[in-house]
Amino acid sequence: MRTSQAFLQKFDTEVNKDWSFAESRSVEHLTHGYHRYPAKFVPQLVKKLIETYTQKGDKIVDVFAGCGTTLVESKVHGRTSEGVDINPVAELITRAKITAxxxxxxxxxxxxxxxxxxxxxxxxxxxxxxxxxxxxxxxxxxxxxxxxxxxxxxxxxxxxxxxxxxxxxxxxxxxxxxxxxxxxxxxxxxxxxxxxxxxxxxxxxxxxxxxxxxxxxxxxxxxxLNVKCKIRLADARRTKIRANSANAIITSPPYVTSYEYADIHQLTGYWFDYIADITSFRKDFIGTFYSNNKETETIVPIAQEIVQRLIAIDKKSAGEVANYFNDMFAVATEMRRILKPGGVVCMVVGNTTMKGVKITSAEAFAQMLSMQGLKIENVIKREIPFKLIPTIRDKKTGKFTTLDSKNKKLVYPEEFIIVARKKV
Incomplete structure (x- = not known):
């Protein structure tokens, strides 16, 4: 499958101010402020997606439920919802947040x-x-x-x-x-x-x-109050959610460096006996640096181009990125299985860089969905003025750094909303 210029042009678009919510600084509304969490969904973004792409009575799924923003907003809007996350700390937070x-x-x-x-x-x-x-x-x-x-x-x-x-x-x-x-x-x-x-x-x-x-x-x-809403500890690649059951999937996948989620939640993990070994815990996450994967092949053309550019710089990083995209292709396959015919995926994702190579995750994910037979209906670019995610990385190491670092580099200033629909 070749990547057409027309496909890539979907991402060469202006920022849509209607989706940036620059005036909506708070992520603390209702139960959204129960617990700190990195890369939180802006509730206003999820609210707008629900109101734009779903109807009351629909079922909404989030395969990367995180701290439960999609599920809380689904319940408020009278939509049944189901979410999964591989992180037991996320599962606890979400259980608390969705329960009034x-x-x-x-x-x-x-x-x-x-x-x-x-x-x-x-x-x-x-x-x-x-x-x-x-x-x-x-x-x-x-x-x-x-x-x-x-x-x-x-x-x-x-x-x-x-x-x-x-x-x-x-x-x-x-x-x-x-x-x-x-x-x-x-x-x-x-x-x-x-x-x-x-x-x-x-x-x-x-x-x-x-x-x-x-x-x-x-x-x-x-x-x-009695709208069905549940969260389970499960892998986004193997959710066990019933096939053809969701009217919409609203989700934001982890970045290539998602191992940081495991590290950030280690205090709760140790205290509540969720984890015994942080290294083993990291290995379960999509996009981990701790995978033993040695392969540098992926069937997604855009992803493979990224991997090839990394091979020339750092083969280990290339293998990690290939592993990440292969895992995400498995997630795309799972999302297609879950969706009803005519159902819609709303995927919020940002691009980043690694070792000086641009990681165009949004374009790669859209291509994955297309390869699954979903039609890309819309690509929206939005600014992320208040998203809770570290935004400064060291250009050489790729690790998070501080404003006074000589090698500082801003990341994730914008993100894309990919809207794709399963054919009837």
């Missing part, structure tokens, strides 16, 4: 937790032996208090209540650790002013209580 709990019931449980916290006595509670990396990231005082919170939340029988408070605890771990606060890269800040866990937990829960109340009221007003 009756506010009085939630407040009553929180008062019981507050009472337990008031009975905490230092030196009578010791953190259990967990992964050695917890000792690396946490001082003893904070570690004991976090362990105390974890062990008063874990026995809660109501899974929705338990998920709510575990999500709150998860989001304060970075603040209460030695992790450099402003960095998504794991590194210690030797002069950090570390938050006291009980105060941080109280602040976090109060914020979430308010947002849950807003979510509950919104769903009640929309008569959407």
């Amino acid at each position: 709990i009756e506010p009085k019931k939630l407040q009553k449980r929180y008062e019981r937790i507050q009472s337990a916290i008031q009975g905490y006595e230092p030196f009578r509670v010791a953190a259990p032996e967990k992964h050695p990396r917890i000792d690396y990231w946490f001082r003893e005082e904070e570690k004991d208090k976090i362990a105390f919170l974890y062990h008063i939340i874990l026995p809660i029988r109501d899974e929705h209540l338990r998920d709510f408070f575990l999500c709150a605890l998860s989001n304060i771990l970075k603040n209460c650790s030695r992790w450099l606060q402003s960095s998504t890269k794991p590194q210690i800040d030797p002069i950090k002013v570390i938050r006291e866990p009980f105060a941080a937990f109280e602040f976090q829960v109060k914020r979430m209580l308010k947002k849950n109340g807003q979510f509950y009221e919104e769903l009640s007003n929309n008569k959407a």
Whole structure:
């Protein structure tokens, strides 16, 4: 399959200001602000996609559910939804975010937790032996208090209540650790002013209580409290979602460097016993640098051109990128299987660079969908003024860096929305 000039010209388009949401700075609306998460979908973008390409009663799927933005917005709009993610931390966050709990019931449980916290006595509670990396990231005082919170939340029988408070605890771990606060890269800040866990937990829960109340009221007003919405821990390449069941797939795939998602969530992973070995955990992610893949072949022409340019510079990187695109082709195959005839894929993706080579992921993904028999209906270019993603990389290493670096280079300033439809 050759890549036609007409196909590539779809991406040579002006930025569409209607899709940039430059005035919509907040990603905190409703439950969207429960937990920090890299590369968050702008809720306004998902809302516009839902309103443009779906109807009430449709089923929406997100095969890279992340922290659940698509699922929350689907529920608000009265669409049933199903999402999968390979990251157990993402699954926890999403479970909490998609569940509106009756506010009085939630407040009553929180008062019981507050009472337990008031009975905490230092030196009578010791953190259990967990992964050695917890000792690396946490001082003893904070570690004991976090362990105390974890062990008063874990026995809660109501899974929705338990998920709510575990999500709150998860989001304060970075603040209460030695992790450099402003960095998504794991590194210690030797002069950090570390938050006291009980105060941080109280602040976090109060914020979430308010947002849950807003979510509950919104769903009640929309008569959407009982709209089906579920998240499962699963691989986007093998979702087990029923064939021909989705009216729309709204998703944003990981970038080539998605191993960073695994690293960013390691604190929760270790505390909640989701992971035992970070290296093994990384290997499950699409786009990982930790794959043992040696192949440099892919059946997607645009992807293969990228790989060939990388081979001349760094064969290992070329193999990693080939592996990434082969994995994403498997995802495209899975998305076609899930979609109903006439169903639509809305894929939000940005291009980047590696080793000085432009990685035109958007064009490659569109070609994958075309190879699956889907028709590319539209390509929209939008600015990403407030998307929560690191935007500065070192030109030589490709790793995230800082503004004062001599080798700094902006990445992901724009992204594309690819709209493709499965033939009837």
